Amino acid sequence: MTKGKAVDGKKSEVLQGTLDLMVLKTLHALGPQHGFGIARRIEQLSEDVLKLNEGTVYTSLVRLLQRGWIASDWGTSENNRKARFYSITKRGLKQLARETEDWERISGVIGRVLRLEGER
């Protein structure tokens, strides 16, 4: 469960389950990243639309690790600090494809439903 809380009305809560998808996609697009990097990337892309408690990224990472969709390794960060790098696995790629497809299908449906209401 993601425990993101909207502090002010302008930011949307991160939908349950979508954080995992975003983390997977980030790792897929950018290659191996550490937790801080992932948080930065999501922040950057969401253009302050989404309110993200960055700690939940780690919950997501643990979950993805346990399912075997990502792997982790110790490496050195840009500023020469020892950091844990996460990378997407083969199984993770498959899962990403599956979830992306699901997401697009659902968002398509929701989009159509919303348009329908607009025509009335």
Add this chain to the structure above:
Amino acid sequence: MNSGLRTFAAKLRGLFAGQKDEMDDEIRSHLRLLTERFIANGSSPKDAAAAARRQFGNAALLEEDRREQQTFRPMENLWRDVRYGARQLRRNPLFATIAVLTLALGIGANTAVFTLLDQLVLRLLPVRDPARLVMIWPAGPNLGNTEGPRPVSYPMYQDFQRKAEALESVICQYDAAESVTIDGSTERLNTEAVSGNYFEALGVAPALGRVFSPEMDDRVYRGHPVVVLSHRFWAERFGGDPRVLGKKILVNNYPMEIVGVSAAGFAGLDPSSSPHIRIPILMLPVLPTDGESLVDRRAQWLHVFARVKPGYTVQAARASLQPLFHQILEEELQEPALSKVSPYDRAQFLKRTLEVETAANGYSDLRQQYSTALMVLMGMAGLILLIACSNVAGLLISRAAARQKEIAVRLAIGAGRRTLIRSLLVESLLLSVAGAALGLAMSVVATRGLLAMLPREGTLLMLHAQPDARILLFGVGVALATGLLFGLAPALQGTRVDVWSSLKDAAGSLSGGRNSARLRRILVTAQVALSFLLLAGAGLFAKTLISLKSTGTGLQDLGSLVTFQVDPRGPHYSVTQIRDFYANTLEAIRALPGVKSAALSVVPLLHGFEWNGNVAVEGHQAKDGEDMNAANNVISPGYFLTMGIPLVAGRDFDDRDRFDGGDPSLKPSVVIVNRKFAERFFGKQSPIGRHIGNSKPGAKLTAEIVGEVENALYDGPRQAVRPQVYYAQYEAPVPLAAVFYVRTTTDAGALFPVVRGVVAKLDPTLPVFEMKTVETQMDEVLSTERLIASLSVVFGALATVLAALGLYGVMAFAVAKRTKEIGLRVALGAPRRSVLWLVLREVLLLLGAGLLVGVPCAYAFSRYVSSQLFGVAPTDLSVCAAAVLVLGVVAAVSGFVPARRATAIDPLTALRYE
């Protein structure tokens, strides 16, 4: 699903790895980086740190989340529930004790019956690849001699061994009990004669020395005087001494050498009994059987087992064997022995089929006899367990009602309903596990009791009462299943609480919901129905036993009729010597004080044992397929006097009938028939002076009927009286076994040692066995019926007591709940009688509902037990009525106590109640 498994594995790894620390490091460095970023954007270090924490989110909550993900939270919760449950049960010891005892009775009964069922029926043999093992036997008329169930002739066995394509390692075996002399003392030992490939085929290795092999022990007729000991006998008789190898022992006085000991744990192909020693089948002449048996196709006496070849199912093997079998039958018809059979017999003979059945769990006469009975008992035990479960469920429901406040409080302070259900279920499981533990202990005692009811004279019974891993597993399984069974409904019911009204209700009120009362009523109805099933069953089986026992045996005073056996047959005794030995024994016994008369017969009476044959009768033209079967016996003079069978007409055998040498087939012989035989073939005419013969085509009617005796039972009461023919012992040209019967005027038990002394004086090497009164013998032949009858009566009583408890519980609960209402009625002037009726009416309604379910169920089940019944219809009305009566009385009594309490309610107190 798969990812769930991976998660589980990751959690397991997490238990051992220091994952938590690494993650803490990561989070710390993340916060540091965020802080640095805020500082770079111009915040003060203090503000920056706060902003970083804000952006990161609630670290403590996160930590909790992560703990849930990385550890086994449910496990920790489970442990908490167990401790909580145990505390709850300790707080109410009476409830816990009753529940555990109830369950222990139910589980104990099941485990006890299952212990026997498992050992006798379910367990696979401890041999290599038991699944491919089959037993093979021809069904249908053999037109010759057959011995025991599923017999095969030795030549046919050899045919299978050589020609059966679907089979490999075809083995044969023959069970016998023989006199074996070891170091000068003689005992009766279970002896198994086996084919040379027996051990090889079963994959049984020697524990010492060697076992038989086809090359060394299956070549020369009478040429392999070697013995292999069973491991258990070796350990018990020789203390596991390796020096037994090469030792000479006497089997029926024939010297044979011990060459090995078979592997530990291997008992043989019969799971219920085990041979002490094994000899090669070609040593058959050592046993007191007809040596011709090895070449005679008309003599069926062996058991044949085999392995089906890989790629064949049992069914496929059976089908593929039929052509071979029919080819064998055609060949047998060409033999002189069958050259003169009637066309009808010939057709019947060719209709024979070859049966092939899986023998993965071996073959046991005992199993054939008891398995249906055990299945029936297992079913009854299952019903008991259901009643016990519904009883405990009833208890739990009233407990849940009493605990409503506690549950409401727990719900109010935020416990989830699932959590509560889980913790209630854990409580139930604690009860059922405790019940199972106690039940297992009780079952060991009960199983010993059951084993004591099986006759075990002379056999090394392999069944035992000690629970092993399988039984423990069964116990655990039953415990879990029952825990869920009786716990689930009350838990679901009990947590459906209206928190608000429960909490505001005044203390001391019993506001058990209408639902829980209804659930309890349903449970009690089920209990009544189940109890009816068990009581009706108990009634049927008890009546069966009674009618079997009261079947007139035709014999007088079984308690003072002593029987025993002694078997002098073997290489050391000639036929004449055997005859003399029998005569001397009878003479010596007749001279004993307190002995009125003594006689012998060849077939032991009431033993489930039979020797029958088809007869041809003077003046009677047998139709095709007409049953011409008569039960045979060979007796000495004085037999009828000893047994107390009155002579109807003619005379008993005497010295006139003594065989005095020459060709026995030339001498006209004499027979005595029973009344049933006489009436069957001669109607109202006297049979005396008429002739009979065997039914072989062309055989002469050589035997003259010289006497007719009253009817008497033969193999047992179930088989009733059969047409019988008695032959004179003097005429027998071959050595026959003998069962002695002694009529005593003094105490039968006191006679036992005296008789042993008499036999020992004549030949000290011959053991006396099967010594008992005929009354005991009658009990033993009825052991299945006794087992079922006594157990089902116990089960029925148990069920009734449990149902009574259930009824009482429901009614007490109902009265307690309606105290105020009843008080009001009394205050308004309702007579006591109407209050009494108010309560009793509900009892009767429950009883009626239970019977409404139970009676049709009993009717539906009755056909499954009909094979176990005798002298009583499965739908016997008196049994049904008796069961209803018992339940009615029990229901009235268990309803009356709460009803009385209701009438005694003081309206003043009742109205102040709450």
